[in-house]
Amino acid sequence: MRSVPLFTFFVLFCVTAVGQQAYSDSTWCDEVRTTELYRDGIAGEQPLLTMDAYGTGNQHLMLCFDILEEEPQDLRLRFIHCDRNWSADGLESYEFYNGFEELRVDDYRSSFTTLQPYIHYSVRFPDNYSQFTASGNYVVLVYNADTPDRILLTRRFRVDESLIRISLHMERATTAQSLSEGQEVSVTLEGVRQGAVGAEALMRTEYLHPWLQQNGRIDNMRELKEGSYVGGKIVYRWHPENVFDGGNTFRYFDISNLRSPIYNILKVECYGGETHVLIRPEEDRSRKAYTGDQVLLGGMKVNVWDRRDVQVEADYAQVLLTLPMDRPLLGGSIHVVGALTEWRLDEKSRMQWNAQFKTYTLRLLLKQGYYAYQLLYLPADSSQGQTSLLEGNHSETLNRYRLYLYCRQPGDRYDRLIGTY
Numbered sequence: 001m002r003s004v005p006l007f008t009f010f011v012l013f014c015v016t017a018v019g020q021q022a023y024s025d026s027t028w029c030d031e032v033r034t035t036e037l038y039r040d041g042i043a044g045e046q047p048l049l050t051m052d053a054y055g056t057g058n059q060h061l062m063l064c065f066d067i068l069e070e071e072p073q074d075l076r077l078r079f080i081h082c083d084r085n086w087s088a089d090g091l092e093s094y095e096f097y098n099g100f101e102e103l104r105v106d107d108y109r110s111s112f113t114t115l116q117p118y119i120h121y122s123v124r125f126p127d128n129y130s131q132f133t134a135s136g137n138y139v140v141l142v143y144n145a146d147t148p149d150r151i152l153l154t155r156r157f158r159v160d161e162s163l164i165r166i167s168l169h170m171e172r173a174t175t176a177q178s179l180s181e182g183q184e185v186s187v188t189l190e191g192v193r194q195g196a197v198g199a200e201a202l203m204r205t206e207y208l209h210p211w212l213q214q215n216g217r218i219d220n221m222r223e224l225k226e227g228s229y230v231g232g233k234i235v236y237r238w239h240p241e242n243v244f245d246g247g248n249t250f251r252y253f254d255i256s257n258l259r260s261p262i263y264n265i266l267k268v269e270c271y272g273g274e275t276h277v278l279i280r281p282e283e284d285r286s287r288k289a290y291t292g293d294q295v296l297l298g299g300m301k302v303n304v305w306d307r308r309d310v311q312v313e314a315d316y317a318q319v320l321l322t323l324p325m326d327r328p329l330l331g332g333s334i335h336v337v338g339a340l341t342e343w344r345l346d347e348k349s350r351m352q353w354n355a356q357f358k359t360y361t362l363r364l365l366l367k368q369g370y371y372a373y374q375l376l377y378l379p380a381d382s383s384q385g386q387t388s389l390l391e392g393n394h395s396e397t398l399n400r401y402r403l404y405l406y407c408r409q410p411g412d413r414y415d416r417l418i419g420t421y
Contacts, residue, residue: 005134015223022086023139024218025342029152029289033118033316034302035065035342037140037155040124044299046402047157048420051135061125061157064311065141066111066118066367070137074106074145075121075152084209084406084415091134091414099130105142109312112412114274128381135161136406136416156406163202164419165190172395173243181393183210183246185401186237187224200399201409202418205234209406209415211297214244214399215297216343219376219384247399248391250338250372253279254295255317257369258263275317281359282323282375283320288395295368296372297400298338303369323375323390324361328353332380334390336362338373340417346376 027035039045040060048059056360067073078101080092093101105123125140126132136159166189173182186209192202201207205227213221224236236242253264258275261268267278307313321336334351335341341349341364351360376385387393405419 001036004253008418018225023080023082023088023154023156024344025085025155026344027153027342029067029148031068032152033066033068033365034303035063035155036154037063037157039235043368044296044301047155048124049229051132051159052160060127061082062122063125063142063155064120064122065153066120067152068116068118068175068316070110070119072108072110072119072121072235075142076145076148077103077105077125077140077142078141079132080141080412081134082139082156084137084211084404084408086137086139088139089414095132096136096138097126097130097132099126099271104145111312111315112309113313114272114315115270116297118316120312122134122311132159132188134414135159136415137417138146148325158420160419160420161416161418162420163193163196164405166403166419166421168401168421170399170401174238176335176381180406181246181388182243183395183397184237184243186235186242187212187421189227189234189405191233192342196405202407203234207409208234209408210236210367211404211406212241213402213404214247215339216299216339217385218343219345220244242297243244244399245375245387246286246393246395247374247387248397248398249295249396250298250374251282252370252372254370255319255368257305258315258317275315277317277319279319279321282321284390285326286296286388286390286392288392288394289397296370297398298374300339300372301370302367310368314323316365316367319366320365321362321364323351324358325360328355328360329389332382333378335362335376335378335385336364337376337385340364340366340371340373345376345383351375365369 037047049059049100071236074271080088104122108121113116138157140155169186173184210224222241224241227234227236239282241262254262264280269276302310305311306313335345335349351362375390377389378385403421406415407418408415
């Protein structure tokens with residue numbers, strides 16, 4: 001009987017214990033900061049590998065993060081294969097990966113000339129001698145080799161087979177209630193790539209599961225329903241799942257220069273051995289006219305004006321965001337959502353009401369750079385944030401939509417990712 005490694009047993013136990021809880025981009029340690037996972041050489045690009053290309057050594061993912069300590073740790077990472085809902089699907093590592101089960105994070109550097117000391121870690125995968133052999137959803141887990149039961153962070157990525165040609169069209173919503181505020185996204189599957197095995201079976205709607213995402217948000221991501229055959233193509237349109245609130249231009253600020261305030265920064269001060277940044281007070285934009293500006297779409301970019309090696313020379317600052325209001329909102333909470341809060345609607349992104357100053361506040365420890373975000377209202381009985389209350393909805397907003405097409409045929413043991421847009 002093959003022995004089960006301790007870490008594998010721990011992961012399987014945790015997944016079972018929480019009832020197949022879905023994985024997300026999460027940080028489980030307060031000292032871990034500024035985690036980024038992107039296509040190597042294309043900072044900010046979604047973490048996606050294509051099976052035709054990455055095996056040749058032309059595609060890699062880069063995982064970078066800081067730990068606010070002065071001494072490096074012995075860090076390792078592992079991969080978990082997931083279903084389309086991001087729950088572990090039970091595949092063993094040898095069924096989806098032909099490299100070592102455990103990789104060591106051995107590229108690290110200490111911060112230089114910063115008030116906040118930290119170690120910057122980076123690891124590139126897969127290497128030229130390993131590859132992922134199954135498409136679909138993946139999670140990379142980072143942990144300390146001395147305490148493998150303590151996960152430091154998780155990040156999600158995808159491996160795509162690129163078998164289906166996909167086109168996507170966005171226009172003003174056609175429903176009366178969403179005509180000026182909504183965006184309707186139509187998806188067309190135009191056919192199977194030439195030479196693909198089992199082409200006819202891949203174009204059967206009962207096996208397909210297209211998931212649509214707006215910018216980087218995960219709270220309003222949804223599966224499209226009821227695809228129709230039109231002239232040899234499969235079309236998904238004219239259903240409620242295709243309609244999104246338009247939202248508004250992302251708010252943003254720039255803390256690249258901590259010596260003086262620049263864009264949307266009201267004040268920069270140093271005391272108590274830390275740098276403190278006060279963002280200009282936010283405002284309710286729901287009744288304001290739309291002004292178009294495509295700003296990072298909720299992303300972030302580490303940057304320092306007067307340094308060359310930004311990864312280890314960028315400092316950290318305590319950033320305070322405020323939203324003055326006459327009275328607190330009842331029946332829900334306000335969240336700052338974007339890459340700076342891992343796109344999550346949780347306690348780390350939730351603004352707190354200050355009765356003395358009649359203001360909502362949120363303090364975040366952030367690395368120098370640019371940050372874009374939105375203010376979402378989360379009703380107490382919902383898991384999906386709303387833009388209507390504080391941002392406003394506009395059909396002309398410049399949003400980016402991504403489509404992930406999964407396929408599960410009879411006999412398959414996992415959800416394949418056969419196309420992306």
